[in-house]
Amino acid sequence: MSFTHSSRIFALVDANNFYASCERVFRPALVGKPIVVLSNNDGCIIARSNETKALGIRMGEPFYKAKPLIQAHGVHVFSANFALYGDLSARVMSSLSEFAPEMEIYSIDEAFLDLSGMQRHHLNAYGRQMKQLVEQWTGIPISVGIAETKTLAQMANYLAKKSKKANGVLDLTRSPHRTRALQQVPVGEVWGVGRKFAEKLQRHGIQTAFDLAQGNDAWLFQHFPAPLLRTVQELRGVACLSLEQAPIPKSIACSRSFAQPEEDLGKLRESVAAYTAHAAERLRKAKMACQRLLVFIHTNRFRQNVSQHFDSTSIGLPTASEDTAELIQVAHRALAQIYKEGYAYHKAGVVLLDLVPANEVQQNLWDTVNRSQRSTLMQALDQINRDFGSGAIRYAAEGLCPRWRMKQEHRSPRYTTCWSELAQVNA
DNA sequence: TCTGGGGTCCTAGGACCC
C-alpha cells in the first residue's frame, strides 16, 4: 500500500500509568511495586502500575472483586486524589511545552505536540531527549509516538510502550516499517475504534489497523458513522485532525454515586445543591454562563433485586446564568419533576448545558435580577473558597452533614496543594 | 456489604410548521 506524505508531524506524548506514577512521585519506595488507584467511592480500579497489570487485574474492575488478588500480592491501594494528579499534570504539561511551538493538552495525561518544522532524521533523538528530561523534571515517566497524523501518532505511542526495542519512543514518519506497524495493532486499539465498532469490523474480517486502512470506503460509509471514515483517512496518512487550542467547554457536569442508597428527597436535594454549587464554581472559572440545566437521578443498575428508576430532565433558563443560588433553585425544580418516592437512589448529577461566554449574555427584557450585583457576590464567594479551601463557604441547601458523601478510605495526602497534609507526612 | 466521573460528537426520530 502507498502512503500520502503530509507536511505536518505530530507527537502524542502520554504519561505511563499516570495516577499510579503520581503516587510514586512522593513514595519512591513504591517504584517497582504494584499499585492500584480507585475511583470515587473506592468503587472500581481506574489506574494500575505495570506490576498490577501483570497480575491480571483489569481496568474498571470493581475493587471488591479484585480484593483477594490485591491482598494476596500486597498491592498498594490508593483512593483517587485528583487534586494531586491535576497539579502534577500541570507540571508535566508545562515541561512538554518547552519542546514544541504548539501543543494541545488532550487530557490530564496526554498532549499532542506540533513537530512539523523538525528534520525527520532528528525526530527519534528529539523524542528520546524529551522523555529523558520530562522524567527528570517531574518524576513522571512518559511515552512518545511520532507520525504524520494524530491517529498514527496515537498508534506509534501504543507501539512505543509495547516494543522493548522502541523503549518508550517510536517515530513512524516515513518509516519503511509502517505497514508492519499497522499490521501489529489490533483494530480495537485504534484511536476512534471502541468495543462496538471493533466487534462489527471483526465480524467482517477486519482484524488489524492495516485491514482498516485497506477498507472499502463505500462499504464503511454505509455501515459506520462519519467519524470512523475520518479515522480511516488518518490511518492512511491523510491528516483530518489538527491541533486544537483550549477548546471552549460546551457543558460542565458534576455527579457522584452515594456511599449508601438514598430514598429521601431532602437528602437528594442537598446532594443536587452541592453538585450544582461545584459545577457553577467551575462555570465561573471558565467565564461562562449556562442557558440550560439538567438533573438526573438513578438507582443502582447492578442491583437486580431492587426496583429501578432512571430519569433526567432539563430546564431552560430565560437568561443565561452563573449564579449558584439561581441554579440551585432550577436544579431543585428539575429534581422535583423526576423524583419518585420509594426508590433507593444510588447516584445523582447536574449538567450545565448550552454554555455561552459570560460577557455575551443576552439580557432578558423581563429579567428582574441585578446581575452585576449577583456576579460581584459570586466572585467574593469564589475568592473566599480559593483562599480558605474549597467548601469554606457553602449554601445551606447543600446540607451540613451529608451522609451521601463519598467514601475515600485510601487517599494519599494532597502533597502539592495542602500544606497541613504535607506536614502530617513529614511529622 | 462493595461496580467512577467528565467530556464530545453523531444520528434517528418526533414535533412542528408550511
Add this chain to the structure above:
DNA sequence: TCTGGGGTCCTAGGACCC
C-alpha cells in the same frame, strides 16, 4: 371518508475518548 411532503429544530440515546 379521503389525508403529502419537505424542512427545521430538538431531544434522547449511543458511540467514542480520557
